Structures are given as structure tokens and as C-alpha cells.
Amino acid sequence: MLAANTQTSNHVPGRAAAVIPIRPVQDSDAPRHGTARCSSCSMRSICMPPELSAEDLSKLDTIICSTRAVKRGDTLYRAGDSFKSIYAIRAGSFKTVVMHRDGREHVTGFEIAGETLGLDGVCAGQHNCDAIALEDSVVCIIPFAQLEIICREVKSMQHHIYRMMSGEIVRDSVQMMLLGTMSAEQRVATFLLNLSRRFKARGFSAAEFHLRMTREEIGCYLGMKLETVSRMFSKFQRGHLVHANGKTVRIVDPEGLANV
Amino acid sequence: MLAANTQTSNHVPGRAAAVIPIRPVQDSDAPRHGTARCSSCSMRSICMPPELSAEDLSKLDTIICSTRAVKRGDTLYRAGDSFKSIYAIRAGSFKTVVMHRDGREHVTGFEIAGETLGLDGVCAGQHNCDAIALEDSVVCIIPFAQLEIICREVKSMQHHIYRMMSGEIVRDSVQMMLLGTMSAEQRVATFLLNLSRRFKARGFSAAEFHLRMTREEIGCYLGMKLETVSRMFSKFQRGHLVHANGKTVRIVDPEGLANV
DNA sequence: CGAGCTCTTGAAGGGGTTCAAAATTAGTGG
């Protein structure tokens, strides 16, 4: 058995046995892992502005000094947790889930390496959703109060944070359009092409990749039932647009997929 | 006849006659109207942080020095327009519309007095949606580059902008949940209660108000057809939850509406 | 290997759409 929960001990002992999932205030941002260095990080070109000087980078290194490992299925943070940091995904992937008071869940996004998590928490000082690892993952912890200080000193960092947040707003509006106007077939096609594009931007294959989420999670993200997701995969397979074998997906005809 | 288009001349002459709606780069933020003053504005408590000093306010007054009137149906900005400013709605209301390449439209939001427009443009340096006035409206023009300078000097302003953007992200995730998981009936109920809450926060009646948008625009916002919106209004009327007479709405039973 | 998820596929049912037409409201010009 793996040494679970040594690094991801944001679950208080005994929590799993509690009937009602209380959300205790946690000191979950204590360093859990080795040192992180933006100045030598391979993800920097993806998650930081390009025009930083060596001096700017060393400022960053003084605040982003720790990472945290999150095991598959564990939460990085939960809705209601007090907001202190944002997180850059160094390896792995996550889903973010909002829950309605009646228990209904909705997946608001899937995030992969090089993307950030937690900006929703700035508004109310507490997180608005659960962030759950889809596989064993590692994040860089970026204390937001200290980031704000750097942003007052380094203009390009300031602008970068504004752009990151604005980018999230733009992506959300695209997703609202998808949920509001597209057929199930178009939603799944758009989803696959979007993942493909993001993998490609990180140097992975745009054509073939491994889905880390279940059909149910995809459905919950796209506003449909898991059976419908499965039917659309099968339909694309019959139409020679996509070859899907369980969680391994190969996009055969991207043009065709974009035109469904 | 009113002196139309003297203040809202962001449409280049002859544009209406063009077959293809070209989007020219516009100098649309030249002052169009009298002077604005945050220091004496009645909306300040809604759109600015509360803890600003007199000195901070005078800094704001130096950059927010002009307003712009937008007539009903005219655009404040269009998707593709280069991004220079954000806008605080001083009076009136707007809808924001994103368009898919196939011509499909989706209304991403309705904004009323005290709310802001344009933050989606920071990301790519150009606006991502059209902002269209639902009635004759007035906005304060806030040049973003100058706002960034103030945010490096005034900590509370910096944090305020981060919170505004984060708030938009949170609202978007609520809307995605609505579009992804709720029935038509629940969507319309949620929409009415949301409007009610926002009117109340501005000192208007929470129970009775006037809708500035059509059933079609509501449907386009909520991911359903205008006929369905109309049927839900009728259903609420029969259930004595809402009294709707055209665009005048009176919420009779807010509790009941919240529990549909 | 085997228990429990996950995925696929079929068949029936329902919520929302589509099409159509009438009623009401808003806007315009005489």
C-alpha cells in the first residue's frame, strides 16, 4: 500500500468516518514537498509572462517556494475553504466541481499541467468549488497576498494576473455558449477538440491522448448524461471521426469533428 | 426626432449600408459627455471599494473623467474591437452577446447600473463579445492602462479589481451550473430571483420590476426557446408565484419560486 | 483473480423544440 495522505493530509483524521462532511478550516498550505523554483521550471513559458527579468524571477522564487502533491481522488481545496493561495499545476490534472444546495453537482472545468486553480476564491475570500485530482498530481503553491505585492512592483506580472483572470472569464463565456446553444453531438466534439488543442500546446500529441476523467464527469461538464456521452463517442467512431477505446482517444478527422 | 448617433457614433458613416459587417478599429472612447466624478457619484458604494481615502478618490477622478451615452439597441463595444477601457454602468442596462462562427448567438449576461462591462477584453487585448444597450444608458469610461497604474499605488483598488474579476468567474460558474443541470422551470425562477436581488441591492423594489429584455433574449441567456420562457411565466402565474404582465413582473411568492 | 466501477447499447418515455396562428403591445407617422 502506498503511503497515502502523508502529503495530502488536508483531510483531518477520521473525516472519512463522519456522516456529514464538515469542512474544517485547514492549514492546508504548509509546504508538503520539495522546493519549487520558477526560475528553473519547464512550465514557466506556459504559466508566467515571457518578459520577466532575472531579478523578477528571483522575486517569484521567494514566494513560490513549495509544492504540494495531491493523490488521485483527493481534494486540493473544497468550497468554503478559506482562500490564501492559487495553484499552478506542475503535473497531473484536476476537475473543479460546484455543488448546488440540493446536492446537484456540476463540473465547471478540467485543468491540466501549466494551468492555474483557485482564482475563484479571491472574490469572497473562500473557495467557491472543490478542486479534485483526476490523477496523482503536483501543484505549486502561490500565496496570493504575496503575489499581490509582487504585482504592485512588477508591471508585467500585474498584467499577467489580469490576463489570466480575464482568460478564465472568456473561457467561461465560451462554455456557457456551448451549454446554452449546442447539441450533445457538438458539445462532445468541441470538448475533444479543446482537449486536443491544449495537449498540443504542451508538446503532446494533438491526435491521440488519454482521458483522465470518466464519461460521467464529461457528461457533468457538458450538461448531459453519461449514456449520451458514450453514444456520441460511438457515433463519432461509426463516422470515422474519432477512434475511442475506453479512455484512449484518437482524433481521426479533426475537420470533420469541427463541422458536426 | 432625437439627436441620435451624435454621442454614439462608434458606427462609422455608411456602416449600416455595408453588406458584410466589418468591424473597423474605432476611436470610440473619446469623451462624449459631461464630466464624471467618482468622488461625488451615488454609485460609488456599489462599484468601488469602501475604504478609499480622499486622496485615492482624487486619483480616480483624474482618470475617470468622461462618460458615454449609449442609446437603446446601440453597441458599447463589439467583439473584435480593441480593448482600451472598462465601463461602469451609471444608468441603464446592457446585454453581452457572444457569437459562434456559424452565426449562433448566446447572451452571456445582463448588466445593470453599478455593474461593470469589458473585463473580458483584458485577456486578448480585444473584446470578446458585443455589449448592447437594452435602454438608453450612460457608462463611465475607465481607461484600463491608467487603472493599472492606480492599482500599483493603491492596494485597496488593486484588490478590488481582482475581486471584481474573480466575482465574474464565480457568477459564470453559477450560470454554467444553471445551464448544465437545471430544468427550464428552475432556470426561469432562478433568473427572476437573481434580478430581484440585484434590484433590491440598488434600492429598488425586490418584488416588482420592469424587464428591459425580450423573452427571446431571456431564452438566449437561459439556453431555451422564447416560447418556453413564455410558458414558464404562464405556469408561475397559474401557480400564484409570479404575476407577469408583459414586461412588468411582480414576484408574489419568492419562497415558492426558490423551491420549484 | 475477482469485486466493483465504468462503459456500452437498447427500448420506452418525457421535457423542450418546432411550427403555426392569434392576441397583445410597442413604435411610427399622419
Add this chain to the structure above:
DNA sequence: CCACTAATTTTGAACCCCTTCAAGAGCTCG
């Protein structure tokens, strides 16, 4: 101020896409 036209809203009826329910196959991980 009223008549007239266009736009918006309401309501009905038929249809369809997606959901629901069910069962079996496949995969994964301890």
C-alpha cells in the same frame, strides 16, 4: 391623439433529442 404597422408574446399540437431505466460487457486495481 389616433390609426396603422411591426414586433413581441401567448397558446396549442406534433415531433424529436435526450433522459431514464435496464442489462450485459469490459476494465481496473487491490
